[in-house]
Amino acid sequence: MINPNHPGDGHLAEDGDVQEESRRVNETPVEILCQNNAIVLKNLRKIFCVKFSLSPFVAVHNSSLALPQNECLGLLGQNGAGKTTTFKMLTGDHMVSSGDAYVKGLSVKTQIKTIQAMMGYCPQQDALHERLTGRETLYLYARLRGVPETSLHNVTEAIVDFVTLRPHEDKLTGKYSGGNKRKLSVGISIIGDPLFIMLDEPTAGMDPVAKRTLWTVLHLIRSSGRTLVLTSHSMEECEALCTRIAIMAKGRILCLGSPQHLKNKYGQGYTVVIRASVDEHGKVLKLDEAHKFVVHALQKSQVFATQEAYVHLQVSDSVPLSILFSTLEQAKQKYKFQFYTVQQTTLEQVFLMFMKETFV
Numbered sequence: 174m175i176n177p178n179h180p181g182d183g184h185l186a187e188d189g190d191v192q193e194e195s196r197r198v199n200e201t202p203v204e205i206l207c208q209n210n211a212i213v214l215k216n217l218r219k220i221f222c223v224k225f226s227l228s229p230f231v232a233v234h235n236s237s238l239a240l241p242q243n244e245c246l247g248l249l250g251q252n253g254a255g256k257t258t259t260f261k262m263l264t265g266d267h268m269v270s271s272g273d274a275y276v277k278g279l280s281v282k283t284q285i286k287t288i289q290a291m292m293g294y295c296p297q298q299d300a301l302h303e304r305l306t307g308r309e310t311l312y313l314y315a316r317l318r319g320v321p322e323t324s325l326h327n328v329t330e331a332i333v334d335f336v337t338l339r340p341h342e343d344k345l346t347g348k349y350s351g352g353n354k355r356k357l358s359v360g361i362s363i364i365g366d367p368l369f370i371m372l373d374e375p376t377a378g379m380d381p382v383a384k385r386t387l388w389t390v391l392h393l394i395r396s397s398g399r400t401l402v403l404t405s406h407s408m409e410e411c412e413a414l415c416t417r418i419a420i421m422a423k424g425r426i427l428c429l430g431s432p433q434h435l436k437n438k439y440g441q442g443y444t445v446v447i448r449a450s451v452d453e454h455g456k457v458l459k460l461d462e463a464h465k466f467v468v469h470a471l472q473k474s475q476v477f478a479t480q481e482a483y484v485h486l487q488v489s490d491s492v493p494l495s496i497l498f499s500t501l502e503q504a505k506q507k508y509k510f511q512f513y514t515v516q517q518t519t520l521e522q523v524f525l526m527f528m529k530e531t532f533v
């Protein structure tokens with residue numbers, strides 16, 4: 174994807190929605206943007222000076238967006254896309270190189286202390302003291318947050334239940350599993366009922382039950398008028414929690430919108446998965462022939478990924494389902510593959526397609 178607006182700068186193209194949002198944010202005075210939005214990024218840029226390298230490294234290129242209160246923004250992208258760097262400029266962990274970001278109308282460059290007082294933060298690496306128990310940790314952070322002594326017990330008890338740490342509250346955090354450490358870190362971030370909650374990969378390493386419980390908690394928190402920003406590698410998590418998703422690559426926001434909008438825009442059609450047969454020596458049989466037959470017969474389809482005995486095809490929704498199924502049945506008879514599945518494109522597939530297109 175070539176972007177004429179950024180010559181020599183990675184040549185990645187932002188989609189129309191991102192360009193429109195950037196134009197709107199950059200042309201509107203900050204005071205007006207901040208009246209209607211909880212968080213505003215205005216040409217936010219981060220450059221790192223790299224040791225032993227003459228050229229500085231641009232980790233985040235001029236990001237601009239405005240997020241209304243009571244929304245949850247998900248930053249998605251491959252490793253090194255610039256999610257954490259963007260995030261850390263909002264929390265004050267990284268200095269901004271140029272541009273600015275505003276939280277409730279306050280600049281992260283000049284008013285970060287006031288912003289931090291309104292913000293809960295779950296960093297990517299758990300910042301826990303391993304010789305304190307979970308309960309002691311919550312007491313410590315609640316005191317630091319300024320929770321009155323008389324409320325300490327109730328506040329910490331509620332959080333222990335919220336993040337399902339009751340069976341582990343009196344164990345030393347140094348003995349916690351990775352998932353329980355994440356639960357405690359998320360618990361710390363919601364102490365004091367902050368207006369803004371920043372979560373860097375909040376559910377990494379959690380089991381599926383704990384994850385879903387936490388999604389419910391975060392959903393409730395957002396419904397009560399809080400604004401959330403999270404980074405995640407889980408599309409399922411973004412679909413469950415985020416009202417807006419920004420997909421990043423090489424320091425740029427490439428597309429922006431609600432999960433449904435992104436699916437409608439990029440995920441039109443069906444994903445077909447074919448599982449080929451395998452002989453007694455583990456050799457995959459006639460997978461190439463089978464998908465070539467299907468792609469040729471359907472025309473509006475393409476191979477999206479192959480993996481051992483599986484091939485994933487993207488099929489346009491202009492192909493009638495009757496034709497799609499009869500073609501797949503014919504191919505199944507002809508090439509004797511084990512089975513096939515047809516499903517509507519998910520957000521995960523949108524993301525993978527986007528990344529594939531971006532990095533070819």
Ligand SMILES: Nc1ncnc2c1ncn2[C@@H]1O[C@H](COP(=O)(O)OP(=O)(O)OP(=O)(O)O)[C@@H](O)[C@H]1O
Pocket residue numbers: 221222223230232250251252253254255256257258259
């Ligand atoms: N302190 C630093 N000095 C130099 N380069 C850095 C620094 N921190 C991050 N980077 C670089 O900036 C780029 C973006 O990193 P960042 O941590 O924001 O990515 P990410 O999208 O959060 O990735 P991940 O999903 O792996 O956490 C990477 O290429 C990284 O190597």
